[in-house]
Amino acid sequence: METIINWVNDNSDMLLRYGIQVILAVVILLLGIKVAKLCSGLTEKAFSKRKIDKAVGGFVANIIYALVFAATVLMALSQVGIETTSFIAILGAAGLAVGLALQGSLSNFASGVLIIMLRPFKSGDFIEAGGKSGSVEKIEIFSTELRTPDNKVIIMPNSAIMSGAIVNYSREKTRRIDLVIGVSYDADLKQAKQVLQNVLDKETRLLTDPAYTVAVSELADSSVNFVVRPWVNTSDYWPTYFSLVENIKISLDEAGIGIPFPQMDVHLHKDS
Structure with missing residues (x-):
């Protein structure tokens, strides 16, 4: 000491x-x-x-x-x-x-720089990338934060986002709703088409330009399929989608037009 x-x-x-x-x-x-x-x-x-x-x-x-x-x-x-x-x-x-x-981390950094430069999406956009979808919360050096509609937070590496296709659902102001409605082969196609058009005409959130499309698209195994393709503002997409599906089912039922289940005809041949 x-x-x-x-x-x-x-x-x-x-x-x-x-x-x-x-x-x-x-x-x-x-x-x-x-x-x-x-x-x-x-x-x-x-x-x-x-x-x-x-x-x-x-x-x-x-x-x-x-x-x-x-x-x-x-x-x-x-x-x-x-x-x-x-x-x-x-x-x-x-x-x-x-x-x-740490090549992966450097790849994430480089991908983050590319995201900022190319701007495939911005904060608040709803995107689908790397097998995940959600609203963009923020873009960081190595990762991007997404928030799902059910309020889950997804932290995605930037390289995972830039390595594949990016679907941006929010970039354009308008979107098209694509519905496939099947009716029975016994149904009157003209009547069925009119019922579908009446439902669309009553929906106030639909855009008039471009005009909606209602047409027979397929003679399927169990049904005659109509395509119903109206246009809406992007912000109105899901409320309008849910409303149309419900109102189409109700209107077809009221008109007595059936939406058939998948079915198969079996023919039996008896040998003499």
Whole structure:
């Protein structure tokens, strides 16, 4: 114990100098983290004021946070006395090794950049990608957050989104509802067509341009199939879809027109 005390007394100036440097480094690191958060928040607010997609703002804010944080770490290390030039060289070599080991993460980052540049969707759009569907909440450096209609949150890697087809259901202002309605072979086709048209004419949410289509599309195994294709505003798609299906069934029942079950005719031949 006495040896330690003597060593401390003999090196008190050095310990004081290094202690001050460490404290300053910690202060720089803490302030740098706050500055990084502040810059990130200001970036998001600036994008929001300019009415730029908040997903883009969040992505850029994350990159700015990472850059400011990395600069803060280098400043803190420099304050302690570590040569940042050699440290950067070491980080570069280590980064190459880590990059090879984390190719998937780099792929996600590159895909995130492509999403921001190409803009296949924006925040709030309902999309289908990578086998999942939902509304886009935000786009981050490595992943994109979707929210499903039943309020589940899906965190998807950006590479999974960009590696396949992306279906954007919200980009266009209008959508077409595609219904296939089967009626019995015994039904009067002209009457059935008129019933379907009457249902469409009563639905106020349908668009008149383009006009709807009602036509016989197939003589199927068990039924004669009509295609019913009206156009609606994208925001009215599902309420109108559900309403049409219900009203078509009710109207066909009232007209005495059956919607047959799948059936098969079996012919028996008796040998003499």
